[in-house]
Amino acid sequence: MMLRCSALVLALVLVLVLVLALLPSRARGLLSLAEDDGGDGVPEEWTLLHVVQGHIGAGNYSYLRLNHDGRIILHMRSLKGDADLYVSDKTLRPSFDTYKLQSATCGQDVVVVPGDLVRPVGIGIYGHPSHRESEFEMRVFYDQAVPHDPFERGPDASEDGDKRRTSAQATEDEEDDYQEEESIFWTILIGLLKIILEILF
Template identity: 60%
Template sequence: MASPWRTALLALLAAQAASRARGLDEEDVPAEWVLLHVVQGQVGAGNYSYLRLSHEGRIVLRLRSLRGDADLYVSDGTLHPSFDDYELQSATCGQDAVAVPARFRRPVGIGVYGHPSHLESQFEMRVYLDATADPLGAADTPAGSPQRTPAPEDGPRDDESVLWTLLFSVLKLVLEVLF
């Protein structure tokens, strides 16, 4: 009785995984972004790996966890940002990204945190210069506004949300049938 549902669920999960894998290989970045660096590293559970950003201008950091779950913390006030002391952060289970405003003092501290749910997290971070941004930083958020700048992935992604909604609906249905 549950076998057809299980097969359908596994097929749906496989399709979702294949779709996500293709999306990570074919990164969709605007043509105006200039790739400055690609940094690969690893960080242990509950630990930080620190980097410094000296490039001027609006910089976009995209962190992808290759294994485990790495999170991103950024600060222009300390070279060792953490989840207690940061200006920008992205801590998702997927790709993390932040846009560092041009107005941030350099060097900017970058902390990559290894989530304790995994013994070790391997990551790849791509550093882009957003050439469309105003070099003087006038296009960045004004002083006095909240410090967190929206990441490029914060916008609505209709195709992804529909797939997740469908996946959760099927999963709920399977769980109701089984239990």
């Protein structure tokens, strides 16, 4: 029995070291917001717009609408259960079938809504069926470091505006790829933990 417990502890330590080694510093910075209740650690250029709290039943959705222009960061943490986040500019009722951006981790969920997504943006909060009820808190931040240009979409946009849009689109594509890679990483990690626990017990 003692050998089994020490093997479990060793396996968990190895997994933790692996997670910390593979988790990019950018993700660590975003995820550290979940541990921070006082606002410290949030970049100075981020302005807190709203704090939304709520409950959601298993397999149900709660919907919000984002009208604010500019680059918005949605930072949601599950206080109880597991709530997931889906965002779309095509529908005001996004789900795990119809979304543009998503974060479906077992803890804190972060979605960066780029400034060029057409407003209003639909936000869907899904209560994962693994828990009877999920309780969440979502902080909505406006990133002032990315200025909003109300004329950027105009018909007479200059060549510089086109270059800015191309650069912004490339950055957003990188963020989308990053979120997808992060989601796959956590799925694999949780699967490995389940396998280790099944072997030991």
